[in-house]
Amino acid sequence: MKDLLWSEFQDSVERCLVRHRSILDVMTKLQESEARVNRALAKAVTTCGCVRISAARQRVPEGIPLQELQAHMETHLAGAICDNCRETLEVELGNHLFYVAGLCNLLDLNLYDLFLKERQRLSALGIYKFC
Numbered sequence: 001m002k003d004l005l006w007s008e009f010q011d012s013v014e015r016c017l018v019r020h021r022s023i024l025d026v027m028t029k030l031q032e033s034e035a036r037v038n039r040a041l042a043k044a045v046t047t048c049g050c051v052r053i054s055a056a057r058q059r060v061p062e063g064i065p066l067q068e069l070q071a072h073m074e075t076h077l078a079g080a081i082c083d084n085c086r087e088t089l090e091v092e093l094g095n096h097l098f099y100v101a102g103l104c105n106l107l108d109l110n111l112y113d114l115f116l117k118e119r120q121r122l123s124a125l126g127i128y129k130f131c
Contacts, residue, residue: 006112013101023106030099037092040085050082 020029044051055076064072081089104111 003112006115007110009097010101010105010111013098014105016098017102017105020102021106023103026099026102026106030096030103033092033096033099037089037096040088040092044081044085044089048082048085049079050085051077051079054078 017026020026041051045053053076056074058073060069060072101111103109104114
């Protein structure tokens with residue numbers, strides 16, 4: 001059932017992506033959508049103020065095992081996204097997913113298969129995947 005939802009989404013993107021069929025168009029639209037996600041988050045901080053970013057150097061105790069590292073890492077976020085900012089971020093992230101699916105379509109990649117492969121890599125490598 002889940003793979004059907006992913007396939008339907010990818011098929012819907014294929015039908016809707018009419019104007020931007022060039023790989024260059026999709027690449028630049030993907031980059032633009034990423035910038036819009038970042039802008040929406042920045043506005044949640046600077047305009048709305050529902051969240052704050054308070055960043056400083058991460059302080060990690062000496063000799064801590066990698067498995068315990070997450071417990072010592074800060075997100076640098078304070079507060080919670082309000083309903084208005086949440087809605088904006090959901091729209092922008094949805095647009096970003098649209099262009100990711102569009103890129104997959106042009107490259108003949110299956111988005112659900114990519115999801116499964118990435119999940120498998122995470123299961124196999126866990127935290128070591130991103131070290």
